[in-house]
Amino acid sequence: MAPIDSDDNTTAGEGEELRAGRRKAARYVVPVAVMGVAAATIGLVPALADSGDPDLPKITAQQLIEKIATSDVEQMSGTVRINTDLGLPDLGGLESGLLSGMSAGPGSGGDGEGSAADPSAKLTELVSGSHTLRVAADGPDRQKLSLLENAAEYSLVHNGEDVWGYDSKSNEVYHSTAPADEGRPGRGTPDKDVPATPKDFAEQALKAVDDTTSVTVRGTAQVAGRDAYRLVVEPKQDGSTVSAITVAVDAETGLPLKFTLTPASGGAAVVDVGFTQVSFAKPDASTFDFTPPEGAKVTESDTGAKAPEHGRPAGGDLAGELEGLKVIGEGWNSIATFDTGARGGLPTGSPGGDLGGLGGFLGSFGDQVKGDFGSGTVFKTRLVNALITDDGKVYAGAVTKDALVKAADAAR
Amino acid sequence: MSRADVRAETEGAAPGRGGTRSPSPLWSLGLLRSELLTTFRRWRTLALLAVLAAVPVLVGIAVRIETGDGSSLGGGGGGGEGPAFISQISNNGLFLVFTALAATLPFFLPMAVGVVAGDAIAGEASAGTLRYLLVAPAGRTRLLLTKYATVIAFCLAATLVVAVSALAVGALLFPVGDLITISGTRIGYAEGLGRALLIALVVAASLVGVAALGLFVSTLTGSGIAAMATTVGLLITVQILDQIPQLDALQPYFFSHYWLSFADLMREPVYWDDLVKNLGLQALYAAVFGSAAWARFTTRDITA
Numbered sequence: 001m002a003p004i005d006s007d008d009n010t011t012a013g014e015g016e017e018l019r020a021g022r023r024k025a026a027r028y029v030v031p032v033a034v035m036g037v038a039a040a041t042i043g044l045v046p047a048l049a050d051s052g053d054p055d056l057p058k059i060t061a062q063q064l065i066e067k068i069a070t071s072d073v074e075q076m077s078g079t080v081r082i083n084t085d086l087g088l089p090d091l092g093g094l095e096s097g098l099l100s101g102m103s104a105g106p107g108s109g110g111d112g113e114g115s116a117a118d119p120s121a122k123l124t125e126l127v128s129g130s131h132t133l134r135v136a137a138d139g140p141d142r143q144k145l146s147l148l149e150n151a152a153e154y155s156l157v158h159n160g161e162d163v164w165g166y167d168s169k170s171n172e173v174y175h176s177t178a179p180a181d182e183g184r185p186g187r188g189t190p191d192k193d194v195p196a197t198p199k200d201f202a203e204q205a206l207k208a209v210d211d212t213t214s215v216t217v218r219g220t221a222q223v224a225g226r227d228a229y230r231l232v233v234e235p236k237q238d239g240s241t242v243s244a245i246t247v248a249v250d251a252e253t254g255l256p257l258k259f260t261l262t263p264a265s266g267g268a269a270v271v272d273v274g275f276t277q278v279s280f281a282k283p284d285a286s287t288f289d290f291t292p293p294e295g296a297k298v299t300e301s302d303t304g305a306k307a308p309e310h311g312r313p314a315g316g317d318l319a320g321e322l323e324g325l326k327v328i329g330e331g332w333n334s335i336a337t338f339d340t341g342a343r344g345g346l347p348t349g350s351p352g353g354d355l356g357g358l359g360g361f362l363g364s365f366g367d368q369v370k371g372d373f374g375s376g377t378v379f380k381t382r383l384v385n386a387l388i389t390d391d392g393k394v395y396a397g398a399v400t401k402d403a404l405v406k407a408a409d410a411a412r
Numbered sequence: 413m414s415r416a417d418v419r420a421e422t423e424g425a426a427p428g429r430g431g432t433r434s435p436s437p438l439w440s441l442g443l444l445r446s447e448l449l450t451t452f453r454r455w456r457t458l459a460l461l462a463v464l465a466a467v468p469v470l471v472g473i474a475v476r477i478e479t480g481d482g483s484s485l486g487g488g489g490g491g492g493e494g495p496a497f498i499s500q501i502s503n504n505g506l507f508l509v510f511t512a513l514a515a516t517l518p519f520f521l522p523m524a525v526g527v528v529a530g531d532a533i534a535g536e537a538s539a540g541t542l543r544y545l546l547v548a549p550a551g552r553t554r555l556l557l558t559k560y561a562t563v564i565a566f567c568l569a570a571t572l573v574v575a576v577s578a579l580a581v582g583a584l585l586f587p588v589g590d591l592i593t594i595s596g597t598r599i600g601y602a603e604g605l606g607r608a609l610l611i612a613l614v615v616a617a618s619l620v621g622v623a624a625l626g627l628f629v630s631t632l633t634g635s636g637i638a639a640m641a642t643t644v645g646l647l648i649t650v651q652i653l654d655q656i657p658q659l660d661a662l663q664p665y666f667f668s669h670y671w672l673s674f675a676d677l678m679r680e681p682v683y684w685d686d687l688v689k690n691l692g693l694q695a696l697y698a699a700v701f702g703s704a705a706w707a708r709f710t711t712r713d714i715t716a
Contacts, residue, residue, distance in 0.1 A: 024711035031704035151496030151675035168594035
């Protein structure tokens with residue numbers, strides 16, 4: 001180990017040189033070993049930390065659903081990780097531009113309605129990619145939802161009558177009032193259009209439960225350090241693109257902690273929303289205090305209802321605007337169908353508004369199909385498929401391509 | 413204070429690593445002091461620090477001119493362009509510290525560190541002074557540790573130069589007072605200053621990985637310029653690779669991947685996950701490339 005001696009090779013004999021050479025090589029073992037230990041730690045620690053599934057008393061699916069329904073967690077805070085992989089082509093900036101374009105409407109960019117702090121514009125971003133959220137709630141009147149971004153944050157604070165949206169990146173504030181008599185907004189996400197917490201997702205999923213669905217309790221899991229039951233919701237029919245929905249329900253409080261939607265095509269979950277950290281202690285009262293910072297641009301909403309009206313994601317308006325929207329089938333295999341009236345395949349004046357100009361562009365993503373109904377184009381995502389026939393009819397649903405073609409044939 | 417930190421570090425690391433002749437700790441302190449003096453007296457180092465100090469001045473003046481008529485930066489709906497926190501500067505001068513660090517961290521700071529680290533051993537070798545350094549009874553391990561400590565002292569000094577310059581410019585050009593965290597909560601000016609200091613320390617710690625990488629490159633070659641160019645080249649390459657979405661499986665292991673996580677210190681409550689990942693990653697780079705530099709430097713033939 002005497003470093004100063006290592007250049008005394010002028011006197012070294014041949015054997016010594018060989019030994020010195022070996023000693024030199026041995027030193028390089030150190031960085032390699034450090035790297036090996038690091039790699040092993042990165043690989044093994046999550047595996048070791050996974051201490052197996054907790055032992056919990058048996059519970060029936062019915063009891064568990066009741067537990068979720070009666071769950072009354074008033075005070076909690078935590079960090080939620082949302083991953084959505086709808087299998088849409090990765091359009092990068094175009095995608096987010098599209099989303100904000102659709103939700104912010106024509107007013108965006110001007111100094112009128114298009115505030116960067118508008119909740120509906122902001123929460124639409126959750127539809128794709130990975131996001132980290134923080135939620136805090138203290139009773140029905142005080143909630144906070146923060147969307148953590150790179151070196152910025154979007155906060156939505158509901159405190160009593162006020163709903164504040166604050167976008168730190170653009171330093172803009174959005175303010176609306178939620179009248180007390182109008183009923184309380186959803187817990188955790190005031191004034192929301194998009195579900196954000198595992199609970200929101202679980203409620204949506206359980207709404208769909210009927211006799212086309214099997215609901216079972218399948219084992220237990222650890223989520224965010226808490227013991228939870230795994231509630232598995234599966235479609236009984238064939239032809240759905242949904243393989244299963246798994247909801248991890250906190251054994252103690254009945255709060256859904258994790259929501260996973262796996263597609264029938266296999267692979268990563270389409271939607272994966274779960275707490276990475278959760279606490280049921282009362283959040284600090286200062287969490288819900290908000291006063292607009294000096295110099296921030298404040299956009300006032302005239303009424304609580306105005307913002308969602310102009311900024312609802314295209315899906316909501318679509319159903320309302322189109323006449324003749326019909327639903328074929330039931331349960332998981334429901335297919336929505338409508339006639340755009342536009343002959344010649346891809347509608348150019350598409351109801352999506354901004355999507356219209358992209359018609360031809362989107363066409364390149366579709367598969368051509370033929371059947372008794374004629375021919376058309378199927379657009380596939382990992383969850384929702386849509387068939388647009390050449391005579392302008394649209395069939396869409398969370399079903400496979402074959403099911404869409406069958407539905408189109410039957411409608412003929 | 414930077415010197416005190418470094419002193420503690422060398423003292424901690426020295427026992428057990430000494431050679432057959434183990435000089436007293438005081439002796440290594442002398443070596444460290446002379447190294448620090450040589451490094452910080454170099455015109456090149458001073459010029460680098462001057463450039464770093466000028467960045468906040470430029471940003472501050474630009475924002476001041478832009479918002480001089482009372483309009484807010486970024487204007488209407490779009491906003492959010494430019495370095496992080498830039499839209500808040502005109503409301504609170506303290507934000508200039510964060511903006512300046514966010515603007516210099518991706519390139520200026522690591523480039524300066526790369527120049528100093530790349531020069532550490534290779535510069536001595538190309539100047540022909542390395543063998544004289546080794547004639548002194550210091551031992552190669554000890555010399556390497558001293559060099560690394562000097563580079564880390566430079567990381568800290570460079571970051572503090574940016575922060576202090578930004579603090580002064582911010583206080584001169586813009587109002588100061590209570591500030592709003594990016595979570596929308598309000599904290600006092602004193603706590604804001606505390607967080608600014610913490611952020612400066614985290615930024616300095618973020619550079620430890622580049623410093624170790626630069627030191628390793630520096631032991632590979634006998635040319636100071638080659639070592640500097642390689643380090644800065646590696647830095648740019650990693651920064652580019654970090655932008656390619658197809659490489660997202662590898663990106664968490666790039667030393668620059670979590671650099672901007674220092675902004676998480678401005679959340680309320682602080683979001684620690686990425687900060688911890690960043691510091692762990694820097695420690696890993698320091699360990700891997702530090703030991704690789706040691707393996708190379710202690711076995712290589714010194715001819716110059």
